[in-house]
Amino acid sequence: MGDAHTVLAAVPRRLADCTRQRRLKRGQALFRIDDRPQHIFFVLSGELRLIRTASSGAEIVLHRSRCGFFAEASLDAETYHCDGIATSDSDVLDFPLRGFRAALEDDSGFSHAFRQHLAREVIKLRARSERLSLKTAAERVVHFVETEGRDGIVALPYSKKAWAADLGLTHEALYRALGKMEQAGMISIEGSNSVEVSIVADPRKSFDTDNA
Amino acid sequence: MGDAHTVLAAVPRRLADCTRQRRLKRGQALFRIDDRPQHIFFVLSGELRLIRTASSGAEIVLHRSRCGFFAEASLDAETYHCDGIATSDSDVLDFPLRGFRAALEDDSGFSHAFRQHLAREVIKLRARSERLSLKTAAERVVHFVETEGRDGIVALPYSKKAWAADLGLTHEALYRALGKMEQAGMISIEGSNSVEVSIVADPRKSFDTDNA
DNA sequence: CGTACTTTTGAATCGCATCAAATCTGGTGG
């Protein structure tokens, strides 16, 4: 859940004044492929997706967003190259594209902040890609904690079920992996919803203590 | 393999004039954690990695780059939060950080181009993350083709072995998947090094024609 | 021609997905 006021406070006044908040129904389209972009979006709650429908009919998901800017690509595109769909009831901010571009041109502070936002996003996504190319659940957990946490400790911003999806695992696989890791003394978990995970031992060692 | 001239041509004269090309030996460090950033890098050939060493001693890979900007994070950071290591003999461009920042401030065209570069990177990485969260090799292949290609056809910029790594698979798994898919009439492959893959049928249908 | 690399196939194993079901949890309304 993002907060509209916080977001708008980080944006030049002139731009903030002409952005609107909107509520989307599940299944509703923000835009369709080949449409001319009119807005940049910011997801406050719910879920938005970028979807391309393959020639074979398969739906290709390019991006899922539950919080943050959405469809930044439209900044420099003449037309959309995919559909933008709300897959849950969602709250969205609509930044007029014209105003957004103008703000980037005129306001060097905003331009800098937005570039910083993009750079951070790149960093995070690269780490996530590396993480998803790890083969086992345990490795991904360790990678997540070492990457997103501090000193081997991380507070989860969401449920373990949502965490599992983020790690590219089923929730069952994650629960089992966490159980084994905790039992092996590799990690310790506290709390229920907001969980603290701290890495104690090396994932490569001492992970086969029990296999009964 | 990137070309230094092409890269430098896309950069303001003043910045280009003070960047240097360097050759790195396998294992050589570009920078260490807590160093103060002095340069932004561009990988021309070889491979560079961002690596964080976990408290447990495990090496966490945050990013691998074989071509393109490297360590853009240093643009806005006081110190590095990980190590930058060449994992193969590599050719690298060193952009002085000061000059790079100045160019972004002064040259609105360059600022725009760099923001565009970051935005594209974000798009690509999000698609890659979605792809890596798909469970089967066949789904990832289809996703790749539909995402990176045009009209269901894609020319691979690298060997199938490298493609497998990009898809988060072992090369054996990819070869087998491609074989099955081709035999099932889902795709067709031409050429050896630069391969064209075109999706013919839906991955969900007609994929169990043979299981002998 | 020989070396290094990619491509390909085989067999065995392991871990995750899947389906199923039970328990626990927080929150709602009676």
Next chain:
DNA sequence: CCACCAGATTTGATGCGATTCAAAAGTACG
């Protein structure tokens, strides 16, 4: 307060697909 519900959490059993180890065949290049 308690019954109840929706969701998260946990455990079990089974099968599949990818990994792994191994090795052969093909290919590029000096």
